[in-house]
Amino acid sequence: MSRRTIARRELQSLSREKTILLALLIQLVIAAFSSFLVVGLTSIYEPDAAEDDVVVGVTGEEADELVTAAAAVDGLQTRRYDGSVRAAFDRNEIQAIATVERRGGRIVVDVEAPQSSLQKTLVVVQLRAALEELERAERSERNARLSFEPLPLPPSVDASPYFGFSYTVLVPLLVFLPVFISGAVVVDSIAEEIERGTLELLRVTPATLVEIVEGKAGVMAALVPLQVLFWIGLLELNGIAIANVAAIVTFASAVAVVAVVFAAALALSVPVRQRAQLSYSLGLLAAFAAAALLPEHPATTVALLAIDSATATTYAHLGAAVVAAVGFAGVLRVWVEGFDPETLG
Amino acid sequence: MRPRKLLRIARWEATKGVGGFDRGAVAVIVAAATFVLAVGFVGITGGVALEDGIYRVGVAEDSGYHDPVAEDPAFVAVDPDPDAIEGGRIVDDRYDLYIEDRPSGARIYLAESGGEPTGKSRAALAALRQSIDRYNDRRMFEEPNGTAAFPVVVTIRYVERGGTETVAIGEAGGDGENGTETGSERDGNGTGSGGSDAEGRQEPSDGAGGTSSGGDSADGTDGRIGAPSLGAFDLFGTDETAGTPSDIQPPFPFQSLVLAFLFVLPLNFLIQAYGSSMLSERLDRRGELLLVAPVDRSDIVLGKTLPYVLVSVAITVVIVGVLWALGGEAGALSVLAVVPLSLLFLATTFLGAMFARSFKELTFVTVTITTVLTSYAFVPAIFAETSPVAFVSPLTLVIKDLTAASVTPGQFAFATGPPTLVAAICFLFGFGVYREEDLFTQRAIPHKVLDALASRIHRPRSVACVVVLLVPFVFVAELLVVVVLFALPVAVSIPLVFVSIAVIEELAKGLPIYAGFVHARYGRSLPVTLAVGAAAGVGFFLAEKVTLAVQLVGLPGSRVADAAFQTGLGSADPTVVALLAFAPLGLHVLTSTLSALGASRGRSTFVVGLVSAVLVHLAYNVAVVSRLV
Known part of the structure; x- marks a missing residue:
């Protein structure tokens, strides 16, 4: 009973300080920031995002070869020049110069791209596409001299360049941010009661230390699946379909339980907020990095569930997370029961 | 301020808790050490592969496409089940792509939903295309005949338009060997320059991690492809790269x-x-x-x-x-x-x-x-x-x-x-x-x-000082807006810049005025309100002129920056420059007076005043600036 009272009090303080809103807002900003980075960076080199075609001046004895290959590349125009190519480059009529010569049985291309131009990445990407096309054409001409015949490429299709990012970065980010923040709030909440001396007051109430700790940690762990559901809804609204929602929410809750148990244990054994909070964030990041040793990283587990490519390994990780959550919660209860509150400062 | 006292407090702060080596300090050190170890270990072992197995491809073991699929961690090769294909479509949801080998060549099926290929299968096909391309290149490195395997050699140089010619590259002439030592002297990865080791071979480029690829193509007799630092993660950037077309790393x-x-x-x-x-x-x-x-x-x-x-x-x-x-x-x-x-x-x-x-x-x-x-x-x-x-x-x-x-x-x-x-x-x-x-x-x-x-407010005119103090915040916030919106097309970014600028600037003028009223630093009479509004406007105008330095130092010719800072230097007409130099004074005084009139009556009227100030500001920006510049 007192567990629920503690949890309600915790929720009240969160809503009074409007921290929940702030938390959601921050997560939104972080997600927007990473999406902006990807969209912004992709627009630097993604030909579809460019307004105009890239125009390249081609010169040299084998210029025709490159012009033919470039015709297969969308968004790239070529212009033949004989002498005045540099002048055209200086006048900003063309964005790059390609000099194509045949030397020693090879085609040698010398590309000059503008040093200071936002477009230089795009120019190079487009030229690379044309040059790879040229390379394929030249290779097939010399097929007889090769022992391995290059595999034909599948046709290029119109695919979203952000598809992989949405599932492998954005979804795991939005699943693990609430986990991280919840643990940090548990550290704050317990350390503050200890540092302000209000834990003494709580302990003279009928609530035991176990109930206090579990009430505080439990409410923060319970908030995680709610936030994750909120993010999944928002992603669905944005046209990012999330599969296996129930499994993702279960996984997030299990990881959240592990994180808040770690946070609560830290806050009790290191009753100074500064130290506890630093240990918590460093420790959690360390655990997240070390999780790469698992057969499947937790972020990958979430990504595979969301993208609907889950394997038996994925579900094994889900099961292991639930077992770990139950185990950690049990260990915390036993440990706190044997904990001497008088040792707290 | 007395340095001696300051230093003593600094010493207290620094030595707080250091005397007794308590549990907290140990916990922080242990956590930090674990963090460094874990990150270092993961970094050395190749990082976290987030894309592990996100696409499932049905491909037979003996298919030519099995190897490229199996070698790319983003794919899982699933044994193909012929029953999964019915009427030319995938009917089994275990596959995103399904590769069927036929004598006439492979046929690739995409998972569909509602008759259209799903977004996932299209993304998978795009990834597969790249993957096969890289696989072909890897196989080509094993070819004995380097000229046939890599018939195209590319050198990229970055030059200034209309500027002086950059350093010429070490082109060696007619034997197809090209500039190998270029750009390597500034290369921080310890990448050896190629060209001498005849058996060396290029690592597949992975774009991350400090892999060294002082590699070279296989053939020692009829020319080499010198590829300094190409596949490598080029931390310090080089001016020039050379190699095969797929070696080209776009400047990123x-x-x-x-x-x-x-x-x-x-x-x-x-x-x-x-x-x-x-x-x-x-x-x-x-x-x-x-x-x-x-x-x-x-x-x-x-x-x-x-x-x-x-x-x-x-x-x-x-x-x-x-x-x-x-x-x-x-x-x-x-x-x-x-x-x-x-x-x-x-x-x-x-x-x-x-x-x-x-x-x-x-x-x-x-x-x-x-x-x-x-x-x-x-x-x-x-x-x-x-x-x-x-x-x-x-x-x-x-x-x-x-x-x-x-x-x-x-x-x-x-x-x-x-x-x-x-x-x-x-x-x-x-x-x-x-x-x-x-x-x-x-x-x-x-x-x-x-x-x-x-x-910091003691009388109406000290509002001007507070507003001046806030101008650096305005400046940083506006710069941030410019940078964030800078990559977008001009048609989207300019209106967004106008709106954000108006909001930021009016907040910077309005909040100090409101703070003064709330703390009763001055009366709420009309003359005082007007004086406060004028003070805020003048203060902001004077401080903002400092931002002229922006154009002079940093952002010439950027249209977004010009929209943000309205210096008018983008146009050559002196009357425009003069007009833009003094028109803002009127604007700022007008809008901050609007905010002040609202603030003098209470919180909700302050919001109304602020919103109308923002709207006036926005109208001014759109009308005057976009027509003149």
């Missing part, structure tokens, strides 16, 4: 991403410790002892901050030292450039710790600061190689320093000036609330913000 701001994390990540842990320390002064009136001692408030605050500044400098020196040892040409400039950034982190955290009511609130404030300031340092630096807009961020100076590019004093001032000013002003406002009434009470954050602003 990887170094900015890495550097931003390298320099900014430690600051985030530092401000966590600093924020805790400042806020714990406010618990149980602990800070009262110092507050009643015969020391200045600024001595207390700066003394408690000094150790953290020193730690941040020390961390930066270590990072720069490591980068230098790795071959970067980093030096004092990098350290000088990071110091304003860490001051900015600490100053905003200090204000946050003064405003927060509990540790929980502080956590959120810290995360907000981390996010906002990281984007401020991070986003502009992405454009370090391509656009002068990058000099908004001090990190750009670090990148320039590492690549041994020169930085003019103007650029240095442009990049470090605003953050230093903002940091100083944050501390100044923080001193205003470092007093008993604010430290030990539970006032809501908006009230404390008003307290901080009002602490």
Whole structure:
């Protein structure tokens, strides 16, 4: 009973300080920031995002070869020049110069791209596409001299360049941010009661230390699946379909339980907020990095569930997370029961 | 301010808890060591492959396509089940792609939903295309006949338009061997230049991690492909690259991403410790002892901050030292450039710790600061190689320093000036609330913000001073807006810039006016209201003219920047420049008077006044500026 009272009090303080809103807002900003980075960076080199075609001046004895290959590349125009190519480059009529010569049985291309131009990445990407096309054409001409015949490429299709990012970065980010923040709030909440001396007051109430700790940690762990559901809804609204929602929410809750148990244990054994909070964030990041040793990283587990490519390994990780959550919660209860509150400062 | 007292407080802060080696210190050290070990280990073993197995491809073991699928971690090769294909479509949801080998060539099926290929199967096909392309290249490295395997050799040089010719490359002439030592002298990865080891072979490029690829093609007899640092992660950037077409790495701001994390990540842990320390002064009136001692408030605050500044400098020196040892040409400039950034982190955290009511609130404030300031340092630096807009961020100076590019004093001032000013002003406002009434009470954050602003207001005309103090904030916020919107098309970015600028500037003028009314620093009569509005307008106008430096130093010819700062220098007509120089005075006085009229009556009318001020400002921007410039 007192567990629920503690949890309600915790929720009240969160809503009074409007921290929940702030938390959601921050997560939104972080997600927007990473999406902006990807969209912004992709627009630097993604030909579809460019307004105009890239125009390249081609010169040299084998210029025709490159012009033919470039015709297969969308968004790239070529212009033949004989002498005045540099002048055209200086006048900003063309964005790059390609000099194509045949030397020693090879085609040698010398590309000059503008040093200071936002477009230089795009120019190079487009030229690379044309040059790879040229390379394929030249290779097939010399097929007889090769022992391995290059595999034909599948046709290029119109695919979203952000598809992989949405599932492998954005979804795991939005699943693990609430986990991280919840643990940090548990550290704050317990350390503050200890540092302000209000834990003494709580302990003279009928609530035991176990109930206090579990009430505080439990409410923060319970908030995680709610936030994750909120993010999944928002992603669905944005046209990012999330599969296996129930499994993702279960996984997030299990990881959240592990994180808040770690946070609560830290806050009790290191009753100074500064130290506890630093240990918590460093420790959690360390655990997240070390999780790469698992057969499947937790972020990958979430990504595979969301993208609907889950394997038996994925579900094994889900099961292991639930077992770990139950185990950690049990260990915390036993440990706190044997904990001497008088040792707290 | 007395240095001796300041230093003594700094010593107390630095030695707090060091005397007894307590559990907390041990926990922090253990956690930090685990973190470094874990990150280092994962970094060495190749990082986290986030894309592991996201696409499932049905492909037979004996198919030519099995190897490229199996070698790319993004794919899972699933045994093909012929029943999965019915009527030319995949009917089994275990496959995203299904490759069927036929004598006439392979046929690839895409998973469909509602008759259309799904987004996932299309993304999978695009990934497969790249994967097969890379696989072909890998196989080509094993070919004995290098000319047939790699019939095309490319050299890329980056040159200035209309500028002088850059250094010619070491083209060796008619035997197909081309510039091998180019660009390697500045290469920090220890990449050997190719061209001499006949059996060497190029690593597949993975774009991440410090793999060295001083590789070379297989054939030692009829020419080589010298490929210095091509597949490698080129931290310090080279001017020139050469190799096969697929070796070309488009110039991409990887170094900015890495550097931003390298320099900014430690600051985030530092401000966590600093924020805790400042806020714990406010618990149980602990800070009262110092507050009643015969020391200045600024001595207390700066003394408690000094150790953290020193730690941040020390961390930066270590990072720069490591980068230098790795071959970067980093030096004092990098350290000088990071110091304003860490001051900015600490100053905003200090204000946050003064405003927060509990540790929980502080956590959120810290995360907000981390996010906002990281984007401020991070986003502009992405454009370090391509656009002068990058000099908004001090990190750009670090990148320039590492690549041994020169930085003019103007650029240095442009990049470090605003953050230093903002940091100083944050501390100044923080001193205003470092007093008993604010430290030990539970006032809501908006009230404390008003307290901080009002602490500098004594009479109507001092509103002008506060507005002037806020201009660096406006400046940094507007620069951030410009940078964030800079990559978007002009048709989208310019209207968004207009709106954000109007909101930011009107807030900067309106809030001090409102704070003055709330704290009854002046009366609510009409003459006073008009005087306050005029003071705010004039103050803002004068300070804003300083931003002319923007055009002169940093952002010539950027249309977005011109829209933001309205200097009119984009047009050559002197009357336009003159008009734009003085029209804003009228505008700012008018709009801040609108805010003042609203503020004099209460909170809801203040909001109405502020909104109308924003609208007038916006109308002015759209009407005058976009027509003239």
